[in-house]
Amino acid sequence: MTLTIPATPLNNADQGGLFFMSEKVIFDKPALSIEDQISLLKQRKLIIGDTNSINLYLTTIGYYRLMIYFKPFLINPYNSEYGFKPNTSFADILQLYIFDRELRLLVTDAIERIEVTFRTAISNTMSIKYGSHWYLDSNLFSRIDLHKKFLEEVSIHLKRSHEDFIKSYYNKYQLPEHPPSWMVIECISFGTISKIFSIIKDRSARKQVGDVLGQFSEIIKSWMKALTYTRNLCAHHSRLWNRFFVNRPQVDIKILSCENNSPFYLQAYIICQLLKKISPDNHWKKKLYFHFELNSKIDFSEMGFINDWKNDNFWD
Secondary structure, eight states, X not given: OOOEEOOOEEEETTTTEEEEOSOEEOOOOOOXXXXXXXXXXXXXXXXXXXXXXXXXXXXXXXXXXXXXXXXXXXXXXXXXXXXXXXXXBHHHHHHHHHHHHHHHHHHHHHXXXXXXXXXXXXXXXXXXXXXXXGGGOGGGBSOHHHHHHHHHHHHXXXXXXXXXXHXXXXXXXXXXXXXXXXXXXXXXXXXHHHHHHHTBOOHXXXXXXXXXXXXXXXXXXXXXXHHHHHHHHHHTTOOOTXXXXXXXXXXXXXXXXXXXXXXXXXXXXXHHHXXXXXXXXXXXXXXXXXXXXXXXXXXXXXXXXOTTGXXXXXXX
């Protein structure tokens, strides 16, 4: 007998609101062996090819991680029980997965450079203006509550840190309680850095940081928040392909085409714009072009890229 429990509202970010399920059921799906997983894929009309290779991929990647990449190949993208479209092979799914994995590596490399520059610009600017321990002074911030929370996060990060320079500071100095900002800035997360920048009172200091990155400070606040989310996706091996990005970066609507106003396209754009300033000789955009050309069978419109995206003035 199937046991049910009362319906409760669920938040569905992709739908932008609440929906109600008429009833919930108890999860009772059994785990499947690799052999059973392959049998299920065969039943759903997927062309398997070399069973030994698929066995290896299902063992090292996992059926569940690959499932999201089934979507464009399914007859009904919302119900895999209807099976795969004719002539779909496991190789097609694997190609999409590998494309996305390599895209994450490209994005991670770019965001690392941007993040390091952002950290350095904040520390240099604020330390020169307000001293080595500026981040401890609540008067420099617009939100006392957020600054307090920031200091709590700093304490947690420092306690967890195994960096030699942090250990050396505590072995040598009694006060201040925490190390100087140029040490602290290396230990705290990108998200924490982004939050503290957003509540710095001194507009001229925020402008100096923005100038290093080539954008107005309000734009930098928006872009760093967006890239923090994207970086965390990459760090947790989550997909970039066909993803709804919660934190949409602020971009001049006048230069946006209607097709390119929410998905990965905007993430790629702000990365290119920031790298153009902080690393003028970078080849990230060319690498992105090449990566897309090597995977031309993939429908990039799922990521907000129009057919002739390389010639879009948006990228100039």
